Amino acid sequence: MADTKKYAPRDYSKVRGLTGISDKQIEEHLKLYEGYVKRTNTLTEKLFALCNDGKASGADPVYAELTRRLGFEYSGMVNHEYYFENMVGGAQAEPPAGSKVRKAIEASFGKFETWLADFRAVATMPGVGWAMLFQDPSTGWLSNHFVQLHQDNVPVGFKPILVMDGWEHAFMRDYLATERAKYVDAFFKNVNWEALEKRIA
Structure with missing residues (x-):
C-alpha cells in the first residue's frame, strides 16, 4: 500500500425527474451515499496507517473489525453508484428488441x-x-x-x-x-x- 486512494462522490445531479421516486427521496439518498464514500476513505486511511506502521495483525480485534467494516462501506459505495447510474427520467418500459x-x-x-x-x-x-x-x-x-x-x-x-x-x-x-x-x-x-x-x- 504505497499510497491511499481517495474516492470522491460522483455527480448524480441528473438523476431527477423520475417517475414514482421523488427528487427529495433522491437527494436524501445521495447524502447517505456520500457517507459511504467518506467512511470508505476514513477506513482505508486507518488501515493504511496500521499497515504502514507494521501493526497489521489478524489477531488484533481493532484491525480485524476495521477490515470487515471496509467491505461493508466499500460495497455500499459501489452498489449505490451502480444504482444511481442505472436510473434515468423518461425511461423506456423494456429494453429494445435486439439489444x-x-x-x-x-x-x-x-x-x-x-x-x-x-x-x-x-x-x-x-x-x-x-x-x-x-x-x-x-x-x-x-x-x-x-x-x-x-x-x-x-x-x-x-x-x-x-x-x-x-x-x-x-x-x-x-x-x-x-x-x-x-x-x-x-x-x-x-x-x-x-x-x-x-x-x-
Missing part, C-alpha cells in the same frame, strides 16, 4: 417477462439488501440475486448488470415500509436500459 441486454435476458430466462417476474420476486423478499442481476463472465448467463446488507451473497467474479437498492432508506420518503412492491414498480419505470447495455458483455 444485447434483451438478448441476454431471453437467452437466460426464455422470456423477458419470466426474468422480470423473478427479479420482482427477489426485490420484494423481506430483509435489508439489494436485488441484483448479474452476468457470469464464463458463460454470459444472467441470474438474479438478493445481496444481503451490501456484500453478502455476491457471486464471486460475476458482473452487476442491474442494481436495485431494497433498503427502506431508498423509498420510505415516498412509500411506507410495507409498500416495497410499489417502489419496485416505480423503479422499473426508471431503468436506464442504455446503462445496462454498456455493462453487459
